[in-house]
Amino acid sequence: MRVLKEMLRQPSAVFGLLVVVTVIVLAVFAPWIAPFDPDNQMFDGLTLEGAPMPPGGQFLLGTDTLGRDLFSRLLYGARTSLVIGLVANGIAVAIGLLVGIVAGYLRGFASSVLMRFTDLMMAFPALLLAIVLAALLRPSLWIVAMVIALVNWVQVARIIYTETRALSERDFIMAERSLGAGHFRVLFLHILPHLMPTAIVWGTLGIATTVLLEATLSFLGIGVQPPQPSWGNIIFESQSYFQAAPWLVFVPGFVILLTALSFNLVGDALRDILDPTQRGRN
Amino acid sequence: MFLVARRLVQALLILLGVAAITFVLLYALPADPARMIAGRSATAQTVANIRHELGLDQPLLMQFWHYLSNLLSGNLGRSYAQKTDVWTLIAARLPATLTLMAAGIFVEVLLGLTLGTIAAIRRGGFVDRLVMMASFVGTSAPQFLVALLLLYLLAVTLGWFPMSGFGGFSHVVLPAVTLGLCGAGWYARMVRSAMIDVLNQDYVRTARAKGLSSRRVILRHALPNAILPIIAMIGIDIGQFMGGVVVVEAVYGWPGIGQLAWQAIQQVDIPIIMGVTLTSALAIVIGNLLADLIAPIVDPRIRTR
Numbered sequence: 001m002r003v004l005k006e007m008l009r010q011p012s013a014v015f016g017l018l019v020v021v022t023v024i025v026l027a028v029f030a031p032w033i034a035p036f037d038p039d040n041q042m043f044d045g046l047t048l049e050g051a052p053m054p055p056g057g058q059f060l061l062g063t064d065t066l067g068r069d070l071f072s073r074l075l076y077g078a079r080t081s082l083v084i085g086l087v088a089n090g091i092a093v094a095i096g097l098l099v100g101i102v103a104g105y106l107r108g109f110a111s112s113v114l115m116r117f118t119d120l121m122m123a124f125p126a127l128l129l130a131i132v133l134a135a136l137l138r139p140s141l142w143i144v145a146m147v148i149a150l151v152n153w154v155q156v157a158r159i160i161y162t163e164t165r166a167l168s169e170r171d172f173i174m175a176e177r178s179l180g181a182g183h184f185r186v187l188f189l190h191i192l193p194h195l196m197p198t199a200i201v202w203g204t205l206g207i208a209t210t211v212l213l214e215a216t217l218s219f220l221g222i223g224v225q226p227p228q229p230s231w232g233n234i235i236f237e238s239q240s241y242f243q244a245a246p247w248l249v250f251v252p253g254f255v256i257l258l259t260a261l262s263f264n265l266v267g268d269a270l271r272d273i274l275d276p277t278q279r280g281r282n
Numbered sequence: 283m284f285l286v287a288r289r290l291v292q293a294l295l296i297l298l299g300v301a302a303i304t305f306v307l308l309y310a311l312p313a314d315p316a317r318m319i320a321g322r323s324a325t326a327q328t329v330a331n332i333r334h335e336l337g338l339d340q341p342l343l344m345q346f347w348h349y350l351s352n353l354l355s356g357n358l359g360r361s362y363a364q365k366t367d368v369w370t371l372i373a374a375r376l377p378a379t380l381t382l383m384a385a386g387i388f389v390e391v392l393l394g395l396t397l398g399t400i401a402a403i404r405r406g407g408f409v410d411r412l413v414m415m416a417s418f419v420g421t422s423a424p425q426f427l428v429a430l431l432l433l434y435l436l437a438v439t440l441g442w443f444p445m446s447g448f449g450g451f452s453h454v455v456l457p458a459v460t461l462g463l464c465g466a467g468w469y470a471r472m473v474r475s476a477m478i479d480v481l482n483q484d485y486v487r488t489a490r491a492k493g494l495s496s497r498r499v500i501l502r503h504a505l506p507n508a509i510l511p512i513i514a515m516i517g518i519d520i521g522q523f524m525g526g527v528v529v530v531e532a533v534y535g536w537p538g539i540g541q542l543a544w545q546a547i548q549q550v551d552i553p554i555i556m557g558v559t560l561t562s563a564l565a566i567v568i569g570n571l572l573a574d575l576i577a578p579i580v581d582p583r584i585r586t587r
Binding site (some may be wrong): 132 | 295296299300303304307418419421422424425426434438522523524544550552556559562566567
């Protein structure tokens, strides 16, 4: 409640929240909102010359090169983006938390092996690694989500590692240990709750990264495969016509930008509120 | 000297790890290289022959050893589709990518330094909020959108720049500005917070009290001290860049290794994709190494640490 109240005081966070909620509502209720079947290649969806229809008129945002309604495809595309955003990013945060906590709490060999491995992962360009994985495996919604999770956990792991190390030096953890509490109890009852704010902040910011990465992979043709609509592959399918039908590229493009921006704004506001050490710095 | 040696060893170890991961990806995943070289209509015998030729029927550790020694001698394998040596293909395109990278980082740092400094000076004001908002938009924008937007506005509609290709200065402007716009936000935010820290330091107050013009205080006294995080950031940034380069080169038809990778993606030409990844990883390791080595030269305080 306190968090929400503080957020509502920042205009940019309010804007971000509004967009995020709108996108979620539109995605959830897509079947009821969409005026047309997103996969239906309509005969009257193309001009007599066979070109896509511009925005306005019967089709709110126009049609694509196959005569499908762009607005309906965007609504269903929102489902794809959000599912990947939540699943991929959820897995990434979970892996990052696990690796970060274990490496930060345990000392010695296991810890340095884990952290050297994250160093190693940092040496890979995330997008290129995702491209390699997506090209090697046959891309589908779930493969794309897995690929994104596999490249995105590293940052979370690093941050959680640093925080866990600082936490486990604190007196209350020492006290708990000396009372005879086991590692398991200390980790899950005493350390994990303190890490939740960080996990929530990075979970939110990570959705923006994930949405962008999915869009980029789909734009390159190795993300979610058509006909299943995703914001990135709508652009992929029509980029060669972008001079004749610019709306097919720019409308989904701005939807991606707006969504990523909003998750970033919400995440940034959360960081200000949940992490008092950052307050006033930005 | 000790520091340099330690960093070098670390870099080498990371490269070894990178090679191990790419090896696992190449040989442990369902895509069978022998079948891909042979093509779809090849007989089982042909596939078996190719497998033998590539040494794919040997024990895994032996294969890894071969893979490593090949890498060390610059042999990244042969392209499935183009039937040529991967390293030759990459080496021919490397200059174009490096040019684009240098130009992109230049735009990025120039924008980031200027905007971040202005925002720090006008902290809390309208300009500051505008710059911060713009930096959020910049970092949230997919690179392909910025690329296509600039292409549409400045090349197609206004005709100021060529649509695509490689050649004179006018060709590099749009791709470099695309990379720059997308990355400048991070720099602007970082410069801003470093500058805010520095501007509150006593020596800046002293410089002001001496009666120096605020222009001189900022450019000569504050900015050089805020620049250190930027150097570390450029080192890390090379990695981000290598990913973005694929997208930007694909959109603008820039004949670098990004475009090579993009074409290889279409043909599932794994050795090329892998070669580009390895080259990029090398670039990242070198970038970080340089940043680590340059930092103590720029900032003597680090040397004593």
